Amino acid sequence: MEKLTPEKLERLSRTSKHKAKNWIRVGMSTCGIAAGAGEVYAAFVEEARKRNLQVEVQKCGCLGMCYAEPLVEVNVEGAPQVVYGKVTKEIAVKILEKHVVSKMLVNDYIFTMET
């Protein structure tokens, strides 16, 4: 890989800003993985591919709300950006079908964040 200079860093910074409009982020720190985030992540990738959905499934770190792991943040156009907690494989499917496809938030699993 090319060594960075200040100018190249600047350029890279601009180009690597989040471009995906629709994304799902799964918290994959020790706390998330212990609560089953690995399985949930795999379910999202698999089910989104099966349904041919235009959504990027990403891994991220810990949001801090360990009591509600696995945490999944969802942002799709046409619906508010929310964090789902205590997500299982089944809920993952529900999130894809309701939230991502129909833009309807899933009941009973949203944990609102302050920040």
Next chain:
Amino acid sequence: MYTRTILVKDTGSGTEDKTREVYTKLLDLLRTDKLEDQVQVVRVADIGFYNKGVVIKVLPENTLYVDVKEGDLARLVQATVKEDKPVEGLAQKKEPKQIRIVLRNCGRINPESIEEYIGQDGYRALTKVLLELNPEKVIEEMKKSGLRGRGGAGYPTWMKWKFTRQVAADQKFVICNADEGDPGAYMDRSVLESDPHSVIEGLIIAAYAIGASKGYFYIRAEYPLAVERIKKALAQAYEYGLLGKSILGTDFSFDIDIRLGAGAFVCGEETALIASIEGKRGTPRPRPPYPSVKGLWDKPTAINNVETLANVPYIFLKGADAFARVGTQTSKGTKVFALTGKVRNSGLVEVPMGITLREIVYDIGGGTVSGKNVKAVQTGGPSGGVIPREFLDTPVDYENLQKLGSIMGSGGMIVMDEDDCMVDIAKFYLGFCVDESCGKCAPCRIGGFQMLGVLARIAEGKGKADDPAILKRISFAMQKASLCGLGQGSPNPVLSTLKYFTSEYKEHIENKKCPAGKCVDLLNYSIIQEKCKRCSVCFTNCPVKAIEGNREEGYKILLDKCVKCERCFEVCKFKAIARK
């Protein structure tokens, strides 16, 4: 497509959860007004309020309604949806209690991608430092920011850097102390796992400021994922030329290596940590000379905690003044706490210095799981102390916590409710320190062991009247004569419980009773005949056949056979087992 979202949650302390009721009511209201296609109603699991009745949040305006009564619902729909404005006199403002500086990228970026970190203005602080500031100026900025060490003692970071810079030497080192070991604390692990590059960037800036050419991450081996992510992050930084020779095209060169700790708590102490990196047995040595003068391989060394370093890029990116605006007079910025114990929402919180414990425990943590009163909050791990309920309104900063006999520590915060026995807590923490004592100095090795014996005796009901005095005397000796912070700090949990919960110790010693019902040796179990339904569940579950009787005549517990396993207490559905 919906134009509005209404989030509902009953946060009330009442017996019934009204969320579903309010939810259907709102749906009905919307249906009568034929608005169900424009507005969606969603039941949420957590809305950020606790014990505040029905809470409703309307998006995208983000207006909040707390303690909403059923009669208000029609008005709420009318105003927010039809008239496009908040309901007067009902809408609430909520200032966020948390500020994210250290955790700014945690959960927001993929920790295994350097590009995503760079996309969040990552390594821009480093560019600024290398191109625009000389090392003296960097230290000057750090002084302005007022950042103090987040590992426990709260030593000003700029002073540490300045002293290390001042010493003339052919080589200097910087070390990132990631040997987090306090029971219940995992702030550093989370930062390393979620945003490794911010720590690396902080370490490079530290190296530039003091003139070090080599740095180490000292991470405990029990954090395999953190180690893996730091390894990956270092490799990426090398590939991009952010580490190694002539960083970013400047003439500054710097290398970082990883060293794993084998799990000794004492290796979090800086001189023991240095010994461990040198390949020696991890034991502390007397200071002075401080590591800033004679550290790793006798060279000047600056050792900073993970959280401290994660603050550094923010300071140079947003300016020292912006950082110093957060916090109190003496303690600037934020602190990450690992909120655990009997609290409802356990997890990581990042709060500005000066926030009260009550706000952390009740507003962010949501109070206790059991709904019982908070008895005390333990901060600072095994070197800290307990802070009783009366002091929950104390603003959290280094000085205030110290005044209360505790310390800020690395950020463990354990909430205790009325079921926690303070003698038991003191015994637990002291037991931890006795296990982890390296044994080099006598006050810690012998003092801790003796104190633990006294506490065990009290918990068994064999305590003597002068035991508290003995505990205080040994504590004093340990505080004054121990070689390092481990021995000096380990009496703190005992002293603070003795200070604030004298009557609980007295109850154990004089009346041989444990008010919280924790010290098993002081408890006896019996069946409350009035409550007993003679269901025989305790009888069949008792593993030692210490319950006799039958369904006609009732049951009783034979104390001479009972091993106090609490099985009957747990299985009885009618709460007919008394524990006294």
